[in-house]
Amino acid sequence: MVRKILKLGDETLRKTSKPMQKFDLRLWLLLRDMTETMRKAEGVGLAAPQVGILRRVVVIDVGDEHGLIELINPEIIAAEGEQAGSEGCLSVPGRRGYVVRPSKVTVRAQDRKGKPFEITGEDLLARALCHEIDHLDGIIYVDKMDHEIFDDDEEAQ
Ligand code: CO
Numbered sequence: 040m041v042r043k044i045l046k047l048g049d050e051t052l053r054k055t056s057k058p059m060q061k062f063d064l065r066l067w068l069l070l071r072d073m074t075e076t077m078r079k080a081e082g083v084g085l086a087a088p089q090v091g092i093l094r095r096v097v098v099i100d101v102g103d104e105h106g107l108i109e110l111i112n113p114e115i116i117a118a119e120g121e122q123a124g125s126e127g128c129l130s131v132p133g134r135r136g137y138v139v140r141p142s143k144v145t146v147r148a149q150d151r152k153g154k155p156f157e158i159t160g161e162d163l164l165a166r167a168l169c170h171e172i173d174h175l176d177g178i179i180y181v182d183k184m185d186h187e188i189f190d191d192d193e194e195a196q
Contacts, residue, residue: 042076042090047131053177056086056093059111062153066096070109070151073098082129084167086174089130097171101163108158113148113172122162125188126170126180136184140166 045052059066069092077085077098087096097110120142127135145159146168160168170180 040072040075041079042072044076044080044085044089044129045091047128047179047181049130051091051093052088052130052174052179054088054093055177056088056095056175059094059096059149062111062149062151066111067151069094069096070098074100074107077129080129083163084171085129086171088174088177095175097175099164099167099171101167103164105158105160105164109151110146110148110158110168110171111151111153113146113168113175115144115169115172116147116157117145118169119143122166123185124166126166126184128170128180130179131181134181135188136180137186137188138166138180138184140169144168146172 073085073090076090083101084099087094095112097113099108118141121139122142123139125135126138142165143161144165145157147157149155
């Protein structure tokens with residue numbers, strides 16, 4: 040089921056999400072809905088608070104060899120380098136911003152059954168991991184952006 044994506048200005052997006060403790064059907068249905076919602080909106084990532092659920096659950100698919108990544112209770116445990124680039128968010132439609140992020144991050148999380156694992160991402164995946172995990176703490180990329188990107192700027196690049 041495709042869920043409604045909350046937009047910038049909705050207070051729910053600013054709240055801190057709680058850890059997921061039960062790895063049961065309710066979680067699996069949430070993951071399924073989040074993936075459907077992300078794909079329909081043609082996004083590369085979605086965090087549970089964006090669909091109004093204040094739990095530490097994220098889905099990402101940047102179209103690389105990792106395919107769909109499901110992250111429960113993710114934490115960044117290592118970060119290195121720096122990348123500066125354009126970033127958008129399904130909760131901030133029609134806008135892009137210039138955001139500096141680490142170029143490589145390692146995340147520890149649990150899978151849909153509660154089993155711990157680690158994933159390392161570079162470039163776009165590193166950016167997506169940072170962006171989505173920020174959502175779990177009520178942080179939106181506009182808080183961190185250096186400046187807004189307008190169409191004219193992109194043509195100039
Ligand atoms: Co976002």
